[in-house]
Amino acid sequence: xxxxxxxxxxxxxxxxxxxxxxxxxxxxxxxxxxxxxxxxxxxxxxxxxxxxxxxxxxxxxxxxxxxxxxxxxxxxxxxxxxxxxxxxxxxxxxxxxxxxxxxxxxxxxxxxxxxxxxxxxxxxxxxxxxxxxxxxxxxxxxxxxxxxxxxxxxxxxxxxxxxxxxxxxxxxxxxxxxxxxxxxxxxxxxxxxxxxxxxxxxxxxxxxxxxxxxxxxxxxxxxxxxxxxxxxxxxxxxxxxxxxxxxxxxxxxxxxxxxxxxxxxxxxxxxxxxxxxxxxxxxxxxxxxxxxxxxxxxxxxxxxxxxxxxxxxxxxx
Amino acid sequence: xxxxxxxxxxxxxxxxxxxxxxxxxxxxxxxxxxxxxxxxxxxxxxxxxxxxxxxxxxxxxxxxxxxxxxxxxxxxxxxxxxxxxxxxxxxxxxxxxxxxxxxxxxxxxxxxxxxxxxxxxxxxxxxxxxxxxxxxxxxxxxxxxxxxxxxxxxxxxxxxxxxxxxxxxxxxxxxxxxxxxxxxxxxxxxxxxxxxxxxxxxxxxxxxxxxxxxxxxxxxxxxxxxxxxxxxxxxxxxxxxxxxxxxxxxxxxxxxxxxxxxxxxxxxxxxxxxxxxxxxxxxxxxxxxxxxxxxxxxxxxxxxxxxxxxxxxxxxx
Numbered sequence: 001x002x003x004x005x006x007x008x009x010x011x012x013x014x015x016x017x018x019x020x021x022x023x024x025x026x027x028x029x030x031x032x033x034x035x036x037x038x039x040x041x042x043x044x045x046x047x048x049x050x051x052x053x054x055x056x057x058x059x060x061x062x063x064x065x066x067x068x069x070x071x072x073x074x075x076x077x078x079x080x081x082x083x084x085x086x087x088x089x090x091x092x093x094x095x096x097x098x099x100x101x102x103x104x105x106x107x108x109x110x111x112x113x114x115x116x117x118x119x120x121x122x123x124x125x126x127x128x129x130x131x132x133x134x135x136x137x138x139x140x141x142x143x144x145x146x147x148x149x150x151x152x153x154x155x156x157x158x159x160x161x162x163x164x165x166x167x168x169x170x171x172x173x174x175x176x177x178x179x180x181x182x183x184x185x186x187x188x189x190x191x192x193x194x195x196x197x198x199x200x201x202x203x204x205x206x207x208x209x210x211x212x213x214x215x216x217x218x219x220x221x222x223x224x225x226x227x228x229x230x231x232x233x234x235x236x237x238x239x240x241x242x243x244x245x246x247x248x249x250x251x252x253x254x255x256x257x258x259x260x261x262x263x264x265x266x267x268x269x270x271x272x273x274x275x276x277x278x279x280x281x282x283x284x285x286x287x288x289x290x291x292x293x294x295x296x297x298x299x300x301x302x303x304x305x306x307x308x309x310x311x312x313x314x315x316x317x
Numbered sequence: 318x319x320x321x322x323x324x325x326x327x328x329x330x331x332x333x334x335x336x337x338x339x340x341x342x343x344x345x346x347x348x349x350x351x352x353x354x355x356x357x358x359x360x361x362x363x364x365x366x367x368x369x370x371x372x373x374x375x376x377x378x379x380x381x382x383x384x385x386x387x388x389x390x391x392x393x394x395x396x397x398x399x400x401x402x403x404x405x406x407x408x409x410x411x412x413x414x415x416x417x418x419x420x421x422x423x424x425x426x427x428x429x430x431x432x433x434x435x436x437x438x439x440x441x442x443x444x445x446x447x448x449x450x451x452x453x454x455x456x457x458x459x460x461x462x463x464x465x466x467x468x469x470x471x472x473x474x475x476x477x478x479x480x481x482x483x484x485x486x487x488x489x490x491x492x493x494x495x496x497x498x499x500x501x502x503x504x505x506x507x508x509x510x511x512x513x514x515x516x517x518x519x520x521x522x523x524x525x526x527x528x529x530x531x532x533x534x535x536x537x538x539x540x541x542x543x544x545x546x547x548x549x550x551x552x553x554x555x556x557x558x559x560x561x562x563x564x565x566x567x568x569x570x571x572x573x574x575x576x577x578x579x580x581x582x583x584x585x586x587x588x589x590x591x592x593x594x595x596x597x598x599x600x601x602x603x604x605x606x607x608x609x610x611x612x613x614x615x616x617x618x619x620x621x622x623x624x625x626x627x628x629x630x631x632x633x634x
Contacts, residue, residue: 035622042620257615264621265611269594271625276593277586294582298574303359304581305352308588 009040015139027131041138048137050144052159055168060194063230071240078110080136085117085149126157166190171204196227219255326357332456344448358455365454367461369476372485377511380547388557395427397453402434402466443474481563483507488521513544536572
């Protein structure tokens with residue numbers, strides 16, 4: 001088995017698509033080999049640049065990712081794409097449908113595309129996505145694009161893992177409201193105004209710039225607004241250029257080591273929590289005990305501290 | 318000590334202000350007596366109605382809370398007020414300054430006022446606030462008003478604990494943008510348009526109602542918009558009436574038991590997590606080990622799974 005694992009890791013490092021795909025599945029399913037695989041591959045990570053891309057459904061994120069990928073490929077950069085849907089427990093048909101447009105790239109060994117979805121009881125999709133980017137990183141992908149389906153809290157948590165966060169907006173359609181909510185303005189390193197050939201794009205851009213004035217800058221970076229028409233490939237090179245500028249800024253920023261340390265502290269803390277909670281609530285009987293305890297507390301038949309103490313002592317933890 | 322605890326709990330149940338205040342401090346500081354106290358008092362909870370009040374700074378939340386309190390007192394209802402500041406590690410001067418206006422009430426035994434702020438490493442202000450409402454509930458307060466300083470994610474987490482969530486908005490001042498973000502529209506059971514004698518109030522109300530149309534209703538409740546001028550006591554009785562209507566709706570709603578169960582499941586899970594993580598990282602040496610491990614992982618000197626395994630095994634957990 002150890003030999004198999006080492007072969008598997010070597011295949012991933014060589015960029016083998018099937019080996020990578022099995023690796024992401026193992027991460028997604030929390031299979032036990034995922035950990036062993038990541039241990040082997042971890043020393044080869046830290047080289048890729050990760051771009052998180054979020055925005056409401058219908059803003060054209062997939063098309064933008066598609067065109068940006070073609071742009072990077074024309075520069076001989078390899079690209080890994082992860083499309084994430086926190087709202088669905090299944091790797092969604094919608095994402096895969098979107099991805100059909102990408103089939104022009106499917107014969108290209110320099111591109112790896114994969115969807116991920118929320119599974120299981122204890123959440124952790126953000127962490128699974130982060131781990132999948134480690135695999136792609138070890139596989140030698142130069143650019144990793146992490147795209148979310150929507151813009152909820154879960155999505156924000158996911159794109160925050162990236163080195164650079166891109167927010168995609170579209171003028172009109174009452175999107176103004178949808179787009180301004182949920183702290184989107186604070187997380188964007190780059191704002192893309194897609195479908196900018198639509199009526200009202202100029203006014204929307206003005207509003208957006210006015211709002212961005214209110215957001216404090218982060219160690220000297222003022223998030224740019226880039227107008228695109230992704231379907232026509234307009235503005236895509238400028239998006240790539242801005243990502244490059246941000247990367248150059250980010251890599252010499254004093255914030256970077258602190259951000260990296262904070263990322264790993266958070267990562268370790270979550271895994272510690274998950275491990276500990278899984279030990280206590282992981283099996284079926286304990287999960288049932290937990291449900292029963294919560295119902296008793298809600299009915300005031302038991303106090304919540306007594307309930308927690310019972311759960312912790314019965315589990316032997 | 319057990320006798321002292323029982324006296325303390327009895328004093329809290331009798332509504333003694335000093336005993337209550339010491340109880341909230343114990344919760345805030347995670348003192349060991351807090352748990353014992355809550356265990357004793359828990360059977361006497363579940364009677365108060367908790368209203369969470371959020372909105373940007375400067376919307377007049379404190380004045381509104383002040384007037385609403387006077388309204389409830391005129392109906393002989395007792396009131397507990399908790400003002401929460403998640404952004405500050407100290408019980409803030411700003412809140413206490415605001416509270417000076419409340420000193421007209423300070424001789425009134427039917428009112429308890431207290432500020433709470435974020436403390437310590439592992440967060441948990443939302444849970445501390447929830448626990449403080451349990452104390453006030455056991456002390457026989459009829460209405461508990463939980464007011465936040467701002468409107469960030471932390472504040473939303475806090476007001477979601479309440480039975481009824483009130484969002485306070487103000488026309489103009491570019492607040493439009495500030496107010497619409499961060500999922501505020503989805504959490505409000507009642508919207509208060511304060512300072513509604515200002516220019517542009519009518520247009521702002523229209524915009525607000527238009528946005529609320531987009532939010533799905535929750536089991537038959539359509540959040541009302543109430544115009545107030547809290548400084549003039551205008552609209553305050555209507556706010557109280559809407560809270561009463563919501564309460565009547567909420568108490569016969571089929572959602573209520575499910576919401577209560579979800580609340581306690583979340584509460585138990587957080588305490589289980591906190592207990593387990595505190596066992597592993599609670600002491601100074603472990604916290605240092607954790608910091609060191611994160612730095613080694615960030616530098617790619619150690620893989621993150623190995624780091625977690627070491628932390629878990631050295632702690633004996």
